[in-house]
Amino acid sequence: MRSIWLASRLAWRQLTHQPARLASAVAGVVFACLLVFMQLGFHDALFDSATSTARAIRGDIIMFSRQSETTSRTSGLPRARLMQALADPDVARVTPIYLGQVIWKNPETAVRRSIMVLGADPDSGVFALEGASAAAERLRQRDTLLFDAQSRPEYGPIGERLARGATTVEVANRTTEVVGLFRLGASFAADGNLLTSDVNFHRLVRDRMPDMVDVGAVFLKAGADVSAAKTRLQRLLPDDVRVMTRDEFIANERAYWANSAAIGFIFLFGVGMGLIVGFVIVYQILFTDVANHLSEYATLKAMGYSDHYLLAVVFSEALMLAALGFVPGLALSWWLFDVSADATFLPMLLRPDMAAFVFVLIFAMCAASGAVAVRKLRDANPADMF
Amino acid sequence: MMPAIEIKGLEHWFGKGELRRQILFDIDLSTAPGEIVILTGPSGSGKTTLLTLIGALRAVEQGSLRLFGRELRGASDDDRIAVRRRIGFIFQQHNLLGFLSARQNVEMALELDPTIDAGERRSLASVMLAKVGLGERLDHPPSKLSGGQKQRVAVARALVGNPDLVLADEPTASLDKVTGQEVATLIERLARERGASILLVTHDPRILGIADRIIAMEDGRIVNAAENPCD
Numbered sequence: 001m002r003s004i005w006l007a008s009r010l011a012w013r014q015l016t017h018q019p020a021r022l023a024s025a026v027a028g029v030v031f032a033c034l035l036v037f038m039q040l041g042f043h044d045a046l047f048d049s050a051t052s053t054a055r056a057i058r059g060d061i062i063m064f065s066r067q068s069e070t071t072s073r074t075s076g077l078p079r080a081r082l083m084q085a086l087a088d089p090d091v092a093r094v095t096p097i098y099l100g101q102v103i104w105k106n107p108e109t110a111v112r113r114s115i116m117v118l119g120a121d122p123d124s125g126v127f128a129l130e131g132a133s134a135a136a137e138r139l140r141q142r143d144t145l146l147f148d149a150q151s152r153p154e155y156g157p158i159g160e161r162l163a164r165g166a167t168t169v170e171v172a173n174r175t176t177e178v179v180g181l182f183r184l185g186a187s188f189a190a191d192g193n194l195l196t197s198d199v200n201f202h203r204l205v206r207d208r209m210p211d212m213v214d215v216g217a218v219f220l221k222a223g224a225d226v227s228a229a230k231t232r233l234q235r236l237l238p239d240d241v242r243v244m245t246r247d248e249f250i251a252n253e254r255a256y257w258a259n260s261a262a263i264g265f266i267f268l269f270g271v272g273m274g275l276i277v278g279f280v281i282v283y284q285i286l287f288t289d290v291a292n293h294l295s296e297y298a299t300l301k302a303m304g305y306s307d308h309y310l311l312a313v314v315f316s317e318a319l320m321l322a323a324l325g326f327v328p329g330l331a332l333s334w335w336l337f338d339v340s341a342d343a344t345f346l347p348m349l350l351r352p353d354m355a356a357f358v359f360v361l362i363f364a365m366c367a368a369s370g371a372v373a374v375r376k377l378r379d380a381n382p383a384d385m386f
Numbered sequence: 387m388m389p390a391i392e393i394k395g396l397e398h399w400f401g402k403g404e405l406r407r408q409i410l411f412d413i414d415l416s417t418a419p420g421e422i423v424i425l426t427g428p429s430g431s432g433k434t435t436l437l438t439l440i441g442a443l444r445a446v447e448q449g450s451l452r453l454f455g456r457e458l459r460g461a462s463d464d465d466r467i468a469v470r471r472r473i474g475f476i477f478q479q480h481n482l483l484g485f486l487s488a489r490q491n492v493e494m495a496l497e498l499d500p501t502i503d504a505g506e507r508r509s510l511a512s513v514m515l516a517k518v519g520l521g522e523r524l525d526h527p528p529s530k531l532s533g534g535q536k537q538r539v540a541v542a543r544a545l546v547g548n549p550d551l552v553l554a555d556e557p558t559a560s561l562d563k564v565t566g567q568e569v570a571t572l573i574e575r576l577a578r579e580r581g582a583s584i585l586l587v588t589h590d591p592r593i594l595g596i597a598d599r600i601i602a603m604e605d606g607r608i609v610n611a612a613e614n615p616c617d
Contacts, residue, residue, distance in 0.1 A: 002500055006497050013486060013490070014483075014485045017484070018485075293480050293483070293484075296482070296483050296484075297477065298481075299475070299477065300483040300494065301440065302443060302470060302475045303470065303471070303475060303494070303498070303543075304467050304470040304498050305467075305498065306464075306467055306473035382438075382441075382443045383443040383444050
C-alpha cells in the first residue's frame with residue numbers, strides 16, 4: 001500500500017511537471033470520451049426510437065406477418081387469422097392494428113412530407129400512448145386524427161395552431177381535423193406520427209385491402225399463461241403468421257435495426273475508433289515520458305527500486321489521465337446530448353449505466369496504453385548506466 | 387572485521403557463442419569497511435564491468451563475490467535489489483529526476499525504507515543537502531542548478547541513506563577542475579563520517595589523493611594493488 005501511494009505520488013509529480021503536456025493528454029482522453037459517449041448516445045437513441053412504435057402497442061401476444069421484418073415496413077396479415085386466434089380458450093380479444101405512411105401537408109408552408117399513421121379501434125385501448133384513449137370519442141367521427149406532439153418541426157406548429165383553434169389539415173389529399181395531441185416521438189424510420197381510428201385509417205390509406213391488417217394484438221384472459229398460449233396459437237395458426245410475446249416483438253424490432261440495417265455496427269465502429277484515438281494519444285504521452293527518463297528510471301532501479309514500483313508509476317499515470325479526462329468528458333457529453341436531442345428530436349439520454357460503462361471503457365483504454373508503454377521500461381537497465 | 391567487498395576468482399564474459407569474449411580474468415580483491423579504493427585503468431580494461439558486478443547490477447557468472455558477507459553468485463533478482471539498497475550509487479551523469487526538486491530527489495533514496503516517515507525523510511534530506519552546501523536550494527528543480535550543484539545533489543542522494551558502500555563511476559568527469567575536486571573531497575568527507583567504503587572508478591589524476599588504495603586494471607586483470615603513494 002505504502003509503495004503504491006509513493007509510486008502514484010511520483011506519477012502525479014511527473015504528470016503535473018509539464019502542464020501543457022498534461023493538458024494535451026487530458027484533451028485526448030476527453031476527446032475519446034466524447035466520441036464514445038456520442039456514438040453510444042445515438043446508438044441507444046436509435047434503438048429507443050426505432051422500437052417506440054412496437055412499445056406503444058399493448059397486448060399480451062402479438063401476431064405479425066411472417067413476411068414483415070419491422071413495423072415501419074409491414075406486409076399484410078389476413079384479418080381471418082385474428083378471428084382464428086379467438087378459438088383459443090385463453091384469448092379474450094384480438095385487436096387489429098393498421099400501420100401506414102401517408103403524405104402530410106404542412107398547413108403553414110404547404111410543403112408535403114410523408115408521415116406514419118397508426119390506426120385501431122379507438123375503444124380498444126390498444127395504444128399505450130398518452131392522450132390516445134382520452135380522445136376515443138372524437139376519433140370515432142369522420143376524418144379526425146391525433147398528431148404526435150414530438151414529431152419533427154417540418155410538419156408545422158400543430159400544437160400552437162390547435163391552441164388557436166385552427167384544426168384543419170390536409171392529409172393524403174383529404175381535409176382532416178386534428179382533434180388532439182399524443183406523444184410518441186420521431187424515429188429513424190418516421191419523422192412524425194398520426195393516430196386515428198381503424199375506419200379513418202382506411203379513408204387515408206386508400207390502397208389497403210380492408211381484410212388485411214398489419215399487427216394483431218392479442219389480449220388474454222386474466223391469469224392466463226402467456227408462453228403456453230403463445231405456443232398453442234403458433235400451432236393453431238398457419239405458417240404465414242408469427243406469434244410473439246410483446247417482449248419478443250420489441251426485441252425483434254430492435255434486432256432488425258441492429259442487424260439487417262447494419263446501423264448498430266456503424267455506431268459500435270465509432271465507439272471503437274474513439275477508443276483507438278484515445279489509446280494512441282495516451283500511449284504517446286506515456287511512452288515519451290518513459291523514453292525521456294530512461295536513465296533516471298535506471299538510476300532508480302540501481303538504487304533498489306523494483307520493476308513493480310516503476311510499473312506502478314506508469315500505470316498510475318495512465319489511470320490518472322483516465323480520471324482527469326473522464327470528468328470533463330462526461331460534463332461536455334451531457335451538454336452535447338442536450339444539443340443533439342434538440343437538433344435531431346431523438347431521445348438522447350445519458351443514463352448512469354452508460355456513464356459507468358464509458359468510465360470502464362476509458363479506464364481500460366488508458367490501462368492498455370500503459371501496458372504497452374511499460375514495455376519501454378525494459379530498456380532502463382542500470383548496468384548500462386556506468 | 388568482515389570485509390565490505392570480498393572477491394575471489396571472479397571471471398566474466400560478454401556475448402554469446404562465437405562472439406563470447408572474456409572481460410574479467412581471475413579477479414581477487416577485498417576491501418575493509420571504511421576503506422576508500424580507487425580503480426583506474428584504460429578504457430576497456432574491465433573496471434566498469436567489475437563495478438556493475440559489485441553493485442549487484444549484473445549476475446555473477448563464475449567465481450565468488452561477497453558483499454557485506456553475502457554471496458552474490460546465484461543470488462535472485464530480489465536478493466540483488468535488497469543488496470543494492472545498502473549501496474549508494476554516483477554516476478558520471480547526475481541522473482536526477484527533472485520533475486522533482488533537489489530535496490525530493492534526495493528523499494527518493496529514503497522512500498525505500500518503510501521505517502522512515504515523511505517528516506523524517508524531509509529533515510534528513512534537508513540536512514544532507516546542507517552538508518553538500520545546498521541548504522539554500524532545497525526546492526530548486528535540477529534545471530535551476532549548475533553542473534557541480536547537480537552532482538552534489540546526486541552525492542547527497544547516494545549518501546543520505548547511510549549506505550555501507552558507495553560506488554562511483556567517473557563522478558567528476560563532467561565537471562571542471564575546481565568543482566571536480568570539491569565533489570571528490572565531499573564524497574570522501576561524507577563517507578568517512580559515516581564509515582562507508584568507497585569504490586571509485588576514475589581516470590582523473592587530480593582526485594587520486596582521496597584514496598587509501600589505488601588498484602590498476604588492464605585487459606581484465608588487476609595489475610597492481612598498492613597502498614596509495616600519495617598518502
